[in-house]
Amino acid sequence: xxxxxxxxxxxxxxxxxxxxxxxxxxxxxxxxxxxxxxxxxxxxxxxxxxxxxxxxxxxxxxxxxxxxxxxxxxxxxxxxxxxxxxxxxxxxxxxxxxxxxxxxxxxxxxxxxxxxxxxxxxxxxxxxxxxxxxxxxxxxxxxxxxxxxxxxxxxxxxxxxxxxxxxxxxxxxxxxxxxxxxxxxxxxxxxxxxxxxxxxxxxxxxxxxxxxxxxxxxxxxxxxxxxxxxxxxxxxxxxxxxxxxxxxxxxxxxxxxxxxxxxxxxxxxxxxxxxxxxxxxxxxxxxxxxxxxxxxxxxxxxxxxxxxxxxxxxxxxxxxxxxxxxxxxxxxxxxxxxxxxxxxxxxxxxxxxxxxxxxxxxxxxx
Amino acid sequence: xxxxxxxxxxxxxxxxxxxxxxxxxxxxxxxxxxxxxxxxxxxxxxxxxxxxxxxxxxxxxxxxxxxxxxxxxxxxxxxxxxxxxxxxxxxxxxxxxxxxxxxxxxxxxxxxxxxxxxxxxxxxxxxxxxxxxxxxxxxxxxxxxxxxxxxxxxxxxxxxxxxxxxxxxxxxxxxxxxxxxxxxxxxxxxxxxxxxxxxxxxxxxxxxxxxxxxxxxxxxxxxxxxxxxxxxxxxxxxxxxxxxxxxxxxxxxxxxxxxxxxxxxxxxxxxxxxxxxxxxxxxxxxxxxxxxxxxxxxxxxxxxxxxxxxxxxxxxxxxxxxxxxxxxxxxxxxxxxxxxxxxxxxxxxxxxxxxxxxxxxxxxxx
Numbered sequence: 001x002x003x004x005x006x007x008x009x010x011x012x013x014x015x016x017x018x019x020x021x022x023x024x025x026x027x028x029x030x031x032x033x034x035x036x037x038x039x040x041x042x043x044x045x046x047x048x049x050x051x052x053x054x055x056x057x058x059x060x061x062x063x064x065x066x067x068x069x070x071x072x073x074x075x076x077x078x079x080x081x082x083x084x085x086x087x088x089x090x091x092x093x094x095x096x097x098x099x100x101x102x103x104x105x106x107x108x109x110x111x112x113x114x115x116x117x118x119x120x121x122x123x124x125x126x127x128x129x130x131x132x133x134x135x136x137x138x139x140x141x142x143x144x145x146x147x148x149x150x151x152x153x154x155x156x157x158x159x160x161x162x163x164x165x166x167x168x169x170x171x172x173x174x175x176x177x178x179x180x181x182x183x184x185x186x187x188x189x190x191x192x193x194x195x196x197x198x199x200x201x202x203x204x205x206x207x208x209x210x211x212x213x214x215x216x217x218x219x220x221x222x223x224x225x226x227x228x229x230x231x232x233x234x235x236x237x238x239x240x241x242x243x244x245x246x247x248x249x250x251x252x253x254x255x256x257x258x259x260x261x262x263x264x265x266x267x268x269x270x271x272x273x274x275x276x277x278x279x280x281x282x283x284x285x286x287x288x289x290x291x292x293x294x295x296x297x298x299x300x301x302x303x304x305x306x307x308x309x310x311x312x313x314x315x316x317x318x319x320x321x322x323x324x325x326x327x328x329x330x331x332x333x334x335x336x337x338x339x340x341x342x343x344x345x346x347x348x349x350x351x352x353x354x355x356x357x358x359x360x361x362x363x364x365x366x
Numbered sequence: 367x368x369x370x371x372x373x374x375x376x377x378x379x380x381x382x383x384x385x386x387x388x389x390x391x392x393x394x395x396x397x398x399x400x401x402x403x404x405x406x407x408x409x410x411x412x413x414x415x416x417x418x419x420x421x422x423x424x425x426x427x428x429x430x431x432x433x434x435x436x437x438x439x440x441x442x443x444x445x446x447x448x449x450x451x452x453x454x455x456x457x458x459x460x461x462x463x464x465x466x467x468x469x470x471x472x473x474x475x476x477x478x479x480x481x482x483x484x485x486x487x488x489x490x491x492x493x494x495x496x497x498x499x500x501x502x503x504x505x506x507x508x509x510x511x512x513x514x515x516x517x518x519x520x521x522x523x524x525x526x527x528x529x530x531x532x533x534x535x536x537x538x539x540x541x542x543x544x545x546x547x548x549x550x551x552x553x554x555x556x557x558x559x560x561x562x563x564x565x566x567x568x569x570x571x572x573x574x575x576x577x578x579x580x581x582x583x584x585x586x587x588x589x590x591x592x593x594x595x596x597x598x599x600x601x602x603x604x605x606x607x608x609x610x611x612x613x614x615x616x617x618x619x620x621x622x623x624x625x626x627x628x629x630x631x632x633x634x635x636x637x638x639x640x641x642x643x644x645x646x647x648x649x650x651x652x653x654x655x656x657x658x659x660x661x662x663x664x665x666x667x668x669x670x671x672x673x674x675x676x677x678x679x680x681x682x683x684x685x686x687x688x689x690x691x692x693x694x695x696x697x698x699x700x701x702x703x704x705x706x707x708x709x710x711x712x713x714x715x716x717x718x719x720x721x722x723x724x725x726x727x728x729x730x731x732x
Contacts, residue, residue, distance in 0.1 A: 118574055118575050128661070128722060138574060169571075173569045173571065176565055177566070177569060177571055180566075181579075181580040182576045182579055184561070185558065189583065189638070191615045192550060192551065192554065193645060194615065194637060195612060196641075197641040197644060199543065199546040205535075205539065207547065208504060208543055208547060209503070209504060210484055210547050210548045212585075212586075213548055213551035213555070213586045214547040214548060216551070216583070216585050217554060219582050220578075220582070221642040223639075226632065229628055229632035229635060232635075233623070240623045243616050246561060246616065247616045249557045249561065250557060250616075253609065254609050254613075257606045260599060262433070266592065268556070269556060269589075269595060269598075271560060272555070272556035273588025274588070275563040275587070276559045276587040276588045277588070279559060304670055304676075310670075356494060
C-alpha cells in the first residue's frame, strides 16, 4: 500500500479480514498515518519508502492524492519486481498516459492497471477506514492492449475478494462518466456560489430564503481545494470538453428565452424531466422513486418522529432533505422512497402521526 | 382572492384567523378549487369572475399562475374601484411592466403593487394551505414612484398582519436575486441531467454510484414544466443575462484548465469555498453551520435512531442527506447543525449509539 488513508487503509483492513494469508505492507508520506494504520490493524508492517512497500508483493495499490499518482506509480514500477501495480484515483487517462510515456521496460509498464473504486469517502483518513467499504461497490479497472493478462487476472481476483465488483472500462469512458456525474456538479456548484455571492453583494441583499434548489446545488461548492485541484487538472481535457458542451446548451436556452418561445421552453423542461426520471430509475436498477413532502414544525425530534414511524412500518428512506421555512420554526421534509407502494404506505404512516403529506412527481418551488 | 391554490388559500386562512373582521371572497378558473377553498374555510364566498372577487374589497391578491398574471391583474384593475391590487408571482418585472403599459387611468395603475411571498410551496393546492404559511417569511413588495401611498400602506399592514415581513425591493433587484438563487439552479439541473443522460447513452454505461453531488445537483431537474416555463419566460431577460455571466465564468475555468495551471485552479476553488461559507453564514444570520458525516448500515430505522438521539439531546438538525452506498446495505448520513458547539454535542450523541461520526468542513467526494 502506497498511501494509507481512508481508501488504502480500507483495502488493508479488507485484505487482512477477507483474504486468507494476506500480508499488508504500507508506506505513507506522513509517518503518523503509518502509525495510525498499524494501530488500526490496516497494515502488518510500516515501510520507509514506496519502493520498500512495493518490494516482493503480489499487488501494489497506490492510494496517494491524484496529483502525485504519476510520480508514485512511476517510482514503484521503476523499482522492478513482478507485482501488479494499480491506483485508486478518480481520473484515469492522466495516470495511464504517464505510465505509457514512462522510460521503463515494456515488461514493467505492462504490470500497471489503472483503477478506481466507487466507495464512499464520507470522511478522510485511516481512522475512518472500514473492512466493508468496498462491499458491492463498482471498482473500475482500465486494462489496455498491452496490459499483462496474468497481472490483470491477479488484481481482478483480489478486488473481487475485497467484496467489490471489478468492472473493465477504457480510461476515456471512465473520465467522461466521472466528468459528467461528479466533476461537473462540483464545477457548477463553485460557479453558482460565486455568482450568487456577487449578486447579493452588488444588490446589497441577504440570501433570500427561497426553496431548496440553491442549497442543494451548492452543497459541494468549495470542497477540499487540494483534492479537487488535482482531479480537475488530471481530467482537464475531458472536463473542458464537457464544460464546452454545457455552455453550448446554456446558449441554446438563452436563445429560446430571447425568442420568448414559451412552448419551446416548456418542451426543454419536459426533456429534463424525462432525463431525470430515466436516470433515477437506472440508478435504482429499475425501481421508480417517489417523492413525498411533509409539512412540519421545525424542532428537535421531528425528523425522529417521522423516521421512527416509517422505520417501524418497514419503509426504507432512500433520500431525505429538510427545508426550514424563513422563520426556522416550520418547514417541510422531502422524503424519497423506492416504489409507489412504499410511497402510499409512507403517506398513511405519516398521516397517522398527524402531519399532512403529499406525493409529488418532482421537486417544486416557485 | 383571484386564484385559490396553496398561496391564495393560505392568505385566506391567515386573514380569517388573524385579521379581525376580515372577509374573503375567492375566484378560481377551476370551480372545484373554489369549492375546496370554501370547504377548507379559506374563503367566505366564492365568485364567478375575477372582477366580482375584486369588487368592493380593500385588497385584491392575484394568486394565479405567473403566465396569466398580466391578464388577470389587468382585468381586476380595469374593473375599477379603490382596492389595492397585488400578486404573488416569483418574477416581478414582467407584471409591473405590463401594468405600466396598460391602457388604464393612472389612478388605477397606481393601485397595483407587485408582491412575492417567500413561503414554502411544499405541495400545491388549497388542500395544503396553512394559516401560518407566512409566519416570519419575507414578503417582497415592489412599490414604484407612481404607486399610491395609501394603497401601499394598506397592503403593508395587512401583510404584516398575516405574520410576514413586508420588504420593499425594486422589480429589477428582485428578479436578479431570484434568477441567481432559484431560477439558475433549476436551469443548471436541467442541463446537467440532459448531459449525463447523453453521456451514459453514448458510452453505453449505467449511472455510476458516485458521491452525492450529482443527485443534489439534479434534484429539481424537470420540476413542474408549466410553472417553470412561465417563470423562465417572465424573467427571461434577467435569466438570460445571468446565464451569459455563468457561461463566461465556465469559459474562464476552461481557460485555466487548458493552461493546466494547478495553483490558479486551486485558488478558483478556494474562492468558491469562501463564497459558500459566507452565504451559509448569511442565511443563518451569523451562525456558522457544521457538517457531520456518519457511517451507517442502510436499513429502516437507522435515520430514526440517530434523529432520536439528537432530538433527545436537544440538537436541531438544519439539513440532512442520506447517501446509500452501491450495495444499498451501507452508507453515510450527512447532517448539518448550527454552530460548532451543537456539532460537538451531536458527535458525542452519535458516538454514544455506536456509529463513527466526523465533523467535516465541506462535502467531500472524489
